[in-house]
Amino acid sequence: MIRGGAPLAPERTIGEVGERALLAHIRSRVPLGPGVVIGIGDDAALLATTPLTLVTTDSLVDGVHFRREWSPPSLLGRKALTVNLSDIAAMAGTPRFATVSLALPADVTIGFVDALYDGLLARAAETGVSVVGGNLAATTGPMVIDITLIGDAGGFVLRRKGAEDGDLVVVTGTLGSAAAGLHLLETGARLDAEGGIVTAGLWVGDASDLARCLRAQLDPAPPLAFGRALAEHALVHAAMDLSDGLSGDLATMCEASGLSAWLDPAALPIEACAAAIEKEGGRDAFSLGLHGGEDYELLLAVPPDALDALRDVAAVWDVAVTPIGAFVAGPPGVSLRFGETLRRLRPASHDHFRS
């Protein structure tokens, strides 16, 4: 029920203002975007869709995927959308419509929800996404932010399966930055809503390294347009986003493709400040790169004769690409290659249920 009147004061809690007032407040903030025939406020949204539609769902749980005290709420809103954008991009799709389902403790303030939506709506505007609906639920436990993102599929989609024997394992960007950022948060470093450093915590190294890693964790920037370019140029046999960590995600791609893969440990483009973290007694740098999750970079299976063309396209999109190994016939699984020796790798991606 939408009522006119004074805007809700930011310091009030949602337990005080209630579900209906909060819903009306959110609704008043969300614009109707292109292709949205009916947006928030009816039993369902009505959308103009293409014949082939992509859909993905990803959620962030307080205390598991983020901590309220570690993340400015606007960055949290951005990230909640970004992790879904990454999935649509990894399928070479174009993101269009999002629903936002929030399970909120009663002590959450209007100011928090507003800042969350500030970030979410700004990210949506940057990426051509319309927020078309969602749900508000009370919870006695931690906050859950659950977003479903709907996208248009282009003429081609990228899949996890389809890697071929002899394809190169290629990654975009650097590995372990987000995991390094998590370590830095754990040791007291903090970022403000604009991405500036509030405090370095125990970190005594370079400030730009610190900011980069914190941003990778709190405000990831996947190569969103690159997947579509790869699909249009038919440059890869398989693709997926790196969300759980290289070791686990590559194992997933091997499983989907019915192949084995090896990695050259020396080739991994590991985050520069990981070495400093290792020196300070944190996790070792190689582990951060190999197992650290949430980089939201792309993992690609590239036929060797397409590598030069891939590099050309990557240069256009300003994306770093690094060959780090190869797919080979064999039982699904990942090995590390030391000269002529292959050492089987046990996937050690983070498993939240068992942490």
Added chain:
Amino acid sequence: MIRGGAPLAPERTIGEVGERALLAHIRSRVPLGPGVVIGIGDDAALLATTPLTLVTTDSLVDGVHFRREWSPPSLLGRKALTVNLSDIAAMAGTPRFATVSLALPADVTIGFVDALYDGLLARAAETGVSVVGGNLAATTGPMVIDITLIGDAGGFVLRRKGAEDGDLVVVTGTLGSAAAGLHLLETGARLDAEGGIVTAGLWVGDASDLARCLRAQLDPAPPLAFGRALAEHALVHAAMDLSDGLSGDLATMCEASGLSAWLDPAALPIEACAAAIEKEGGRDAFSLGLHGGEDYELLLAVPPDALDALRDVAAVWDVAVTPIGAFVAGPPGVSLRFGETLRRLRPASHDHFRS
């Protein structure tokens, strides 16, 4: 990562088996349905969609919308889908694809998740819905079941707005059954997974009344096809599902339509066992009918000259329809009519944030 091997034992917890094994287990259970080009197991699902697509999201939170100890998990799975089916039906759509996002405490067993999916997949099969993806997240708090349902819009959609001065307020089914069922659960009554009574708790009345109310709460059965029939025959000006309770939902429709409405208290089709609950010292019967939520019946704005045709269509679909008031020009809001006197009603639908 999908591995062959022994099925997961039902008594094991998801904290023991981990996210990847649980995901593989769920994936192995979910069939690929019509229109699903790529289902569970890639970065996103790929779906064949119509030019106009409906999307809705609704979630159930343990301790707020259900209690694990009150609901057999298979009925919980059914209900989680049904509350979304109700939204698509209220817009006159045809449900097609669902994503299922679960935030689960580590102590949840494989048996529980299996039973939840038993109910969810059975309900999906009954209603032509394919489960196409979702998310698994760990939580340190209560379970959250969040479903997004995508449907095809037909040539017509029903909206909350559009009621006209003089339209009749009409509801399907009975009011207060689900709220009565909630009261009966609170007083110890329990249902088994097949809808049979395990124990009557403090209830000493008729067993069929008890079973009906418990089912209304635990396994609601909205009139799913009726909305489409109404839209095809252009018999209503506005429609929405009754999820929060008549008083609040009617106020919402008034707000959306810019009208006032009055209700005839004597006309409300209140659940029969509500009177018995009142007699036993529970909530009064009229309140249960007026404010009780979760009935998932339809609230309709019907032009008076369409009422006979509406009754004919309702008879075909075996749906009870009852005129209970009228929309009139005036500031948005709901009144009770006693003879010539209108008494303004304060919406008292349940607000979980303030409970």
